[in-house]
Structures are given as structure tokens and as C-alpha cells.
Amino acid sequence: MRLKSTLLAATLLSSLFTPALADKVNDTLVVAANKEIQTLDSLYSTARENVILSYLTSDQLVVRDPETNEYLPALASSYSYVDDRTVDFTLRDGVTFHDGSPVTAEDIVFSFEWTASDQAATKRGAFIRGWFESAEALDGETVRITAKKPYPLMLRDIAMFVQTRKAGSYGSASEPNTNALTQEFNGTGPYRVVSFDMGAGVTLEKYDGYYADSPKSTDGAKTIVIRPIPEWGTVSAEMISGGVQFSYTVPDDTAQNLGTLPMVDHIPGPTTRIGFLILDAGGVTDPEGPMTHLKVRQAMNHAVNKQAIVDHLVGGSSLVINSLCYDGMFGCTQDVTTYEYDVEKAKALLAEAGYPDGFDLELWAYRDKPVTEAVAADLAKIGIKAKINYVKLSAFSKARAAEEAPSMHGTWGYYATPDVGAIHNHFAAGSNRNLNRDPKLEALFDAALSTIDDEERTDLYKQALQMSADMAYHVPIYRFTENYVAGKDVDFAPPSDGLVRLNEITWK
CATH class of the missing domain: 3.40.190.10 (Periplasmic binding protein-like II)
Incomplete structure (x- = not known):
């Protein structure tokens, strides 16, 4: 119901007698x-x-234009591809850190090497270590970035993950201080x-x-x-x-x-954020677990009333999705195997899989609790009794890393990147977000992220998304509003x- 709460009404009355605390006049x-x-x-x-x-607070070599999806020079005045895995960046004149010191080629090289370093243990390093080979200052104003192989999201990763830092910001190599910029920050x-x-x-x-x-x-x-x-x-x-x-x-x-x-x-x-369930199809938490059975995963897909969740809990411009992507994103297709809401069909599939009475399930979540509860209620209708472990993100991440979560209500914002490749860590070998552990699917994503040929990538993504839907490795639910x-x-x-x-x- 769209009713004003008592709090809103009471506060509205009091606000008539209270001056604004922050306003246009103060430009705050x-x-x-x-x-x-x-x-x-x-x-x-x-x-x-x-x-x-x-x-x-931090500019990088390039920045993405959200309207055109082009990568525009930022700290760099220009960039050019030397070959399909090497890019040269020419630094802009007159750029300084907030302490007034100039941004140099040495700073850029340091930023790449620190971000990628295992010793630095950054939260961004995992995104670039798979492709980053080297950063080299060719001269005082040119930096060459080389990838291990062709990688179509290189500019995205540079814009999002390689945060620019002044060389030496974290102390010495022998005694690095990873908390050096936690409380005070020197940006660009x-x-x-x-x-x-x-x-x-x-x-x-x-x-x-x-x-x-x-x-x-x-x-x-x-x-x-x-x-x-x-x-x-x-x-x-x-x-x-x-x-x-x-x-x-x-x-x-x-x-x-x-x-x-x-x-x-x-x-x-x-x-760009989507919501979905991650299912332990690969038996990561239990080699004999019920979700290792295709028919169980298909039943779970049929059991979740996606449209009701969109209509009654998410609202706004939210839409039901059938793949782990959304229309308009590069490489996305919703033309895959779909699972209509059908409780009786879901029950029949569970019985065929050997679980006529359902089973107990741990469902981990860290946000959007009403949606998680709705999913649990839908699963209960077919006999799957989901115990919700609703925790903070830090605990959720810890359980995922320890491979202790057999099912997760996951969300993914793609780091605002409209490209299917930005969710590859849910399909990549060795990723703790990948519970299907399907080598064929992993190979498709790996191939898609090893070419800068857009037509080839589109075809590989289509194959991967179709395979994921056929095998019901996830329960795609909705695109966020x-x-x-x-x-x-x-x-x-x-x-x-x-x-x-x-x-x-x-x-x-």
C-alpha cells in the first residue's frame, strides 16, 4: 500500500518549522x-x-562514457593499440595528485604493479591478475600495458580496478602498509x-x-x-x-x-545489477548433494515465482530474467531454455530425482532479505525446507571462500559494465563463485575473454548462456531497479x- 507512514507525516509537520540544514545556497x-x-x-x-x-577521488588512465560505452582518455591524453594485447598510453600534461605533486609514468607503473601484487592483497587484484603481464614506462610520458593474451575487457579493468596511487604510497616493498590510505587519501x-x-x-x-x-x-x-x-x-x-x-x-x-x-x-x-540463486551443481559442498541432480535444479527453477517477486517486492523498472544478464548488454541473450512457474511440475521433477519429500537446504544471503524469504517460501511449497543464513557481506564472502554455502542468493552489478564477460567469475575455473565446475562452460567463457573479435565473443557468450540454462546451474530471477x-x-x-x-x- 502506498501510504505515508506515521513517521513521514510527523516529520513533515515538524519540517515546516525547521530550516534546511544543507542547501543550494551553501552549494553543499x-x-x-x-x-x-x-x-x-x-x-x-x-x-x-x-x-x-x-x-x-581517483581518476585512472581512462573512464567509460555510460551513454556510448566508449573509453575516454582521462589521466591519459590518448591511447593506441600496438597489437591485440598491448596498449600505449600517453599521459596528460599538468595532472597532479591532491597534494600537488605531478602524476608520473612511474606512478602509473606502480599503480598497476601494486594492484596486481599478491603481497598487496588488494580487493581489485583478482580482476586483473588473470590478464595483466606488465606495465612499462617507455619514457616520461608514455606507459605501455601488456596483457598475457588478448583480453576484451582490458580498458574496463583499467578504468574500474587499477586505482591510481602515488609511487611509494604503501611504504617499502619489504614492509608494506596496506592501511596507509585508509584514513587519509591522496587522489587524482x-x-x-x-x-x-x-x-x-x-x-x-x-x-x-x-x-x-x-x-x-x-x-x-x-x-x-x-x-x-x-x-x-x-x-x-x-x-x-x-x-x-x-x-x-x-x-x-x-x-x-x-x-x-x-x-x-x-x-x-x-x-546493471541482477539477482539470482547460485546452486551447488558441482558438489562443491557435498559431492552427493541433491543439487548435483539436474532434475532437482530444474525443479528449483520451476518453483520460484519470479514475476510475483518482481511485481510485489522489487517494483520500479525491474524485469524477470532468464539468463545471468539483461537485454541490451553486449553478448546477452534471453532466448534460452526457460522454466515457467509450475509447482506441480517442480514436485514431479523432485520425485523423479529421488526426493519426493524434498530436502533441507542452507540458503545464504546478505541483502534483499524479503526476496530471499519469498524464494524460501516458494521452495517450501515443493518440500525444500530452506534455512536462511542472512549475514553481513563479510560473513557471506567468508562462507563462499570456504566453500561452505550450498546455495546463495547472489546479486551482481557487473561493475556497471554492459558486457556479459563482466560476470565471468561466476563461470571461471578456480572461482569460489562458480559452483557448477563445468569445464565445458568454463572453456566457453575463457575463449570469449581471449578474443577482441566482437562477433566471435557474441557467439561464445550465446553458447555459454544456453548451456547454463539447459543445465539449470542457476535460478535467474530479476534485473534490479x-x-x-x-x-x-x-x-x-x-x-x-x-x-x-x-x-x-x-x-x-
Whole structure:
């Protein structure tokens, strides 16, 4: 029901007598983040908040244009392919870190080598170690990046994962300090960190020394404050009173309620994130487990009422998916084997597999609890009694790494990359996200990520997605919608990839 809560109504009344705490006049945008930023160093966090923060504070050699999907020179003034695995980057003149020191070829080489280093133990290293061979300063302004083999997502990885750091930022090679930039940060982006406290959040200001002609917008507010506010009721109250002017990933009911008020806009938009179940088809947690049977996995696919989840729990622009991708993404196809919602068919398949009474199942999850509960309720209808282990992401990741989770309610945002290859770690050999352990499927993804021929990649992705659907290795459920709320003075257009770029938000 789209009814205003008592909290919203009461806060609205009080706000009539309370001046705004952050506004257009002060050129200060206060953003509510549902999760706390725990470090300023995005090399050591894959949290969405850190992705958003790093876009403001750290420029890389290139940046992706979300509208054209082109990779535009950023710290580099230009780049060129030497061959199908080698790219030369010419550095831009006059680029400095926030401490005023120049960005050099040595810094770029250091950034690649540190990110990829096992010793550095960055959260980003796993994304590039598979392809990265070397970074070499050819001269003072040219850096050559060489891959081990042709890799079509090289520029994506450079833009997203190879965070630019000043050489020596983490101490000596013999005694590295991986916490060196946790509390204080020296970046290259359009905003510099003014203050940081895990309880209070991050305050950023435009960097006066930022280079001209950047592909990133510099039209945003002079000051941006990212406040951690875990309770959506509190976010609602702050939006109404003026203490907060923007928030993202807002639950559908909260966003719709706020959108009915005169001082708040509800702005829905698309996102690259999808939701699905990961099933232990390969017997990783139990070699004789029920999900090693194809008919059991098919039954689970038939049991989940995807459309009801989209209609009643996700809302917005969410859509049912049949593959682990969405229409419009490079290499995606939804024209695969599908499993309509059919409880009786699911029961029959379970019986054929030798489980007429169902079985007990551990279902791990770390977000979107109502969806996980709906999935568990659907599985219960066919006799699968799912015990939900709803934990924080850190515990979820630990259980996944230890191969202790037989089924997981997974989500994947593709790092805002509209390319099927960006989910390859769910199909890659040796990945703890890959519970199907199918060598044929692994080979298809490996081949797709070893060529820069787009036609060949498209065909390989199609084969892989069809095989995954035929074998029911996952239960694809939905493409997320992204709900934003903004104050009436805020001028915001939802990005096509769902990645909030706070520097692009302006005032009306």
C-alpha cells in the first residue's frame, strides 16, 4: 500500500518549522548512504559506496562514457593499440595528485604493479591478475600495458580496478602498509577528501588543481557530504527536513512514499545489477548433494515465482530474467531454455530425482532479505525446507571462500559494465563463485575473454548462456531497479548503468 507512514507525516509537520540544514545556497550536497564507508582506499573495498567514492577521488588512465560505452582518455591524453594485447598510453600534461605533486609514468607503473601484487592483497587484484603481464614506462610520458593474451575487457579493468596511487604510497616493498590510505587519501579525481570518520561519513570538496578538459563533469556541488544512515526511516526524515538532499538504492515503498511529498522527487532508473540463486551443481559442498541432480535444479527453477517477486517486492523498472544478464548488454541473450512457474511440475521433477519429500537446504544471503524469504517460501511449497543464513557481506564472502554455502542468493552489478564477460567469475575455473565446475562452460567463457573479435565473443557468450540454462546451474530471477530520491532543488538524471556519479548532480 502506498501510504505515508506515521513517521513521514510527523516529520513533515515538524519540517515546516525547521530550516534546511544543507542547501543550494551553501552549494553543499548531502547524500545519504545506506551503508558505512569503512575505508577511503577503494583498492581495499568492493562496496558500492567505495565505487561511488572512488569515482570522485581517483581518476585512472581512462573512464567509460555510460551513454556510448566508449573509453575516454582521462589521466591519459590518448591511447593506441600496438597489437591485440598491448596498449600505449600517453599521459596528460599538468595532472597532479591532491597534494600537488605531478602524476608520473612511474606512478602509473606502480599503480598497476601494486594492484596486481599478491603481497598487496588488494580487493581489485583478482580482476586483473588473470590478464595483466606488465606495465612499462617507455619514457616520461608514455606507459605501455601488456596483457598475457588478448583480453576484451582490458580498458574496463583499467578504468574500474587499477586505482591510481602515488609511487611509494604503501611504504617499502619489504614492509608494506596496506592501511596507509585508509584514513587519509591522496587522489587524482575532481574531489579531494576534507574529512573522514566512519560514524560521520566523508566530506569532499572540489579539487582546485584538477586538470582541464577532463571527461568527468566538474559541474557538481562545491562540497559533497556522504553520510552513513542505515535506517530508511531516518533517511526519510532527513529528506523531509532538508538534512539530506539525495539518496540511492532506496527501497521501493520508501521511495514511492517520499515521492508523494512536495519537497522530494522519486526518480526510478535502470541498473546493471541482477539477482539470482547460485546452486551447488558441482558438489562443491557435498559431492552427493541433491543439487548435483539436474532434475532437482530444474525443479528449483520451476518453483520460484519470479514475476510475483518482481511485481510485489522489487517494483520500479525491474524485469524477470532468464539468463545471468539483461537485454541490451553486449553478448546477452534471453532466448534460452526457460522454466515457467509450475509447482506441480517442480514436485514431479523432485520425485523423479529421488526426493519426493524434498530436502533441507542452507540458503545464504546478505541483502534483499524479503526476496530471499519469498524464494524460501516458494521452495517450501515443493518440500525444500530452506534455512536462511542472512549475514553481513563479510560473513557471506567468508562462507563462499570456504566453500561452505550450498546455495546463495547472489546479486551482481557487473561493475556497471554492459558486457556479459563482466560476470565471468561466476563461470571461471578456480572461482569460489562458480559452483557448477563445468569445464565445458568454463572453456566457453575463457575463449570469449581471449578474443577482441566482437562477433566471435557474441557467439561464445550465446553458447555459454544456453548451456547454463539447459543445465539449470542457476535460478535467474530479476534485473534490479534503482530508486533515487532527491530534494526539489536537485537536478538529477538517472544514469543508464545505475552507477551514481555525484559530481554530475547539479542544482535547479
